[in-house]
Amino acid sequence: MTYRRGGHHAGMSGMFSRFAKHCAVIMGHPWAFGGALAVIVCWAVAGPAFRFSDTWQLVINTGTTIITFLMVFLIQNTQNRDSSAIQIKLDELIRSTRGAHNALLDLEELTQRDLDRFLKRYQSLAQSARRQVRDGWKDVDTPEID
Structure with a gap:
C-alpha cells in the first residue's frame, strides 16, 4: 500500500x-x-x-x-x-x-453485545492466567478465543 x-x-x-x-x-x-x-x-x-x-x-x-x-x-x-x-x-x-x-480488527464497528462477549472471554482468559501464575505456571500461552 x-x-x-x-x-x-x-x-x-x-x-x-x-x-x-x-x-x-x-x-x-x-x-x-x-x-x-x-x-x-x-x-x-x-x-x-x-x-x-x-x-x-x-x-x-x-x-x-x-x-x-x-x-x-x-x-x-x-x-x-x-x-x-x-x-x-x-x-x-x-x-x-x-x-x-x-x-x-475493526471491533469498534461491532454492537455493544458483541463487544461484551469479547470482553467476557478476555476477562476469563485473564482470570485463568492469574490462577496459573499463582500455581507456579508461566503466563506465556496464547489460547484461542471462541
Whole structure:
C-alpha cells in the first residue's frame, strides 16, 4: 500500500483539520491557560468600575459561552482524528502479529453485545492466567478465543 501524507486532506475538510489541530496545540499550551486566567482577573478587577452590573456579567458569560461552543467542535475534530489514527495503528499491530486474531480488527464497528462477549472471554482468559501464575505456571500461552 502506498501512503501519501496529506493526500486525503484536500479542500475544506483538510483546512479545518489543520486549523483544529493548530488550535488544539495552542489552546493546550500553559500560556493559553495563563491568558484565560488573565482575562478573568481583568474582568474581576473591572467589576467595581462597572458596579458589577448586568452588562459586566454579560460580557464574561457571552465570551466564555462563545469560546466554549467553538472549542467543542475543535476538540471533537482532533479527538476523532487521534482516535482513528490510534485505531489504525492497533489494527496494523494485530494484522502483522503472528498468532493474533484478525477477527479483532475493526471491533469498534461491532454492537455493544458483541463487544461484551469479547470482553467476557478476555476477562476469563485473564482470570485463568492469574490462577496459573499463582500455581507456579508461566503466563506465556496464547489460547484461542471462541
